[in-house]
Amino acid sequence: MVKDTKYYDILEVNPQAGENDLKKAYRKLALKYHPDKNPAAGDKFKEISHAYEVLSDPQKREIYDRYGEEGLLGDGSGGMGGMNAEDIFSQFFGGSMFGGGSSRGNTGPRKGKDLVHSLKVSLEDLYKGKTSKLALQKNIMCPKCDGRGGREGAVKQCSTCNGTGHKTVTRQMGPMIQRFQTICPECNGEGEQIRDKDRCKECKGKKTINERKVLSVYIDRGMKEGQKIVFNGEGDQGPNIIPGDVIFVLEQKEHHSFKRRDDDLYTVIKIDLITSLAGGKAFLQHLDDRYLEINILPGECIKPGEIKVVEGQGMPSYRHHDHGNLYIRFEVEFPRPHFISDPSNFSILEKILPPRTEQRIPSNAITEEVIINDVDPMQEARAEGAAKGGRGANGMAEDCDDDNAPPGVSCAHQ
The missing domain is CATH 2.10.230.10 (Heat shock protein DnaJ, cysteine-rich domain)
Structure with missing residues (x-):
């Protein structure tokens, strides 16, 4: 009586099966579960081949019948070891039945390793x-x-x-x-x-x-970060x-003005206060060296940090004819202190600009008039850093506040 019938069960034969019975069983199951015919049955094919390798060898079969799988651990046949499943198949059938060949020994060529290289590219390269x-x-x-x-x-x-x-x-x-x-x-x-x-x-x-x-x-x-170019x-x-194969994986270098998200581009433009209020033109050099003429209408009043979109001026879509959008965040540059030399001009501003917002405080509030003074840059940085919870190296504030930036945008200068 055999100790373990697992291998017999895999081949769907009884423990008294003879050599011809084993061959017939293996032939039927190997053809059914070969990976070239049934790609999802790779593990099953290995089990069948290993069981046949053991039971077709009289010495191994005797050890298996007496001691089970544990008895084979010392001879290199236990635990799915021994011959390669494709080698057993090839020896049995005299070569691959499905035209693929074996992957070991002299049964056929094997696929060599792919050579993978990183290729750094600029955003201009991906645009043009x-x-x-x-x-x-x-x-x-x-x-x-x-x-x-x-x-x-x-x-x-x-x-x-x-x-x-x-x-x-x-x-x-x-x-x-x-x-x-x-x-x-x-x-x-x-x-x-x-x-x-x-x-x-x-x-x-x-x-x-x-x-x-x-x-x-x-x-x-329109290619993107991480995309592969393959030379078969x-x-x-x-x-x-x-x-x-030789495979190049694209690695996009950081751009000084634009940020990319999918097919959309994000950038920052600085305009002066008069252009923000009275309208005017701003120019943006695109990735293909064109200059986009951006018209700001009189009275449009572009606020600091406001975001506008130019449709169809983003990245080209890969192997399509459409483009993403270009998102622009405007930074408004205010004039230098005391830029008005004639005090009477303030009254002109009072007439042109919207009225001052009335500030109300409780009637019984105690007030004290104070004077604000300029501070040196280091003091200003420490003050802002403290206000932001110490964000920035050594408690220093960051150079710009990106809280209002669109996704993927940080301060950039034209």
Whole structure:
């Protein structure tokens, strides 16, 4: 009687199943759950392959029947170890049934690693588009020996490991059989042997050489931070390897005037008091070097910190014809102290501007007249820092107050 029937249950056979029964069961389940046919069944496929590997080996099956999974832990077969599931499938069927090939050994090429690089770009580049020439170092198959590593006919498959690059060592330890793999000492894990005199002088037998490759990287209008530009198959080449991709990840540099959020732009413009009150023009240099002429109507009275929008003047949408919006926060610059030299001109201002707001205090309030004086910048900074709860380095106030800024906007100067 067997101690554990788990592996038999996975293959859907009874513990008395013979070799042919095991083969039929494995064939049926492997075809049903192979990842090339059923991508979501990768773990199930590995379970089936591992169960078949154990039960198809008479020695392993005997140990499993007597001791269960615990008995296999010492021989490299427990815990989903042992042979690769694709290798078992390939050996059983003589190659992939779905055209994909195995990912290990001599059953087919494997995909190489992708090479990922960060590419810093300006906001102007993302607005206008740009093509950059970027050089990188990569491995390519040696053109002198066509990637063989030596002259034609001189490269021999290692007779010790039969080209696998490793040896399987079996060791008897009482009732247990321990099996493990080591690197083949004859070929140092290469699976091939080349005499020194036959090695390629260009690649020294390594089959690949280093090459400098220049790529033209096109940054399309409207691309964003973190977006990827992929060059398929431009990664390192190597024996039995499908080259990976070269991937550039965009990293936007900070801009001195504009902030970006999705396809919208945010900026700050300073205007003088007369333009705020009586109207006028303000000019803004855009990311493509155009100057936007911003007309402020007489009497519009732009308040400090007020936000206006210019529709359709934001970032271009990636691979679309529309644009985001441009949001402008206005900072109103007041005139210097005592700019009116003739006191009679104050009466003119009194007539033009809205009337003063009447301030009312209780009739029995005690009043005291005080005089305000200028303070030096350091005192002013400390006073503002204290008022803001010490915000800023060393208790100093920040240079500007962004509380009224639209999202993503901080003070900037034109």
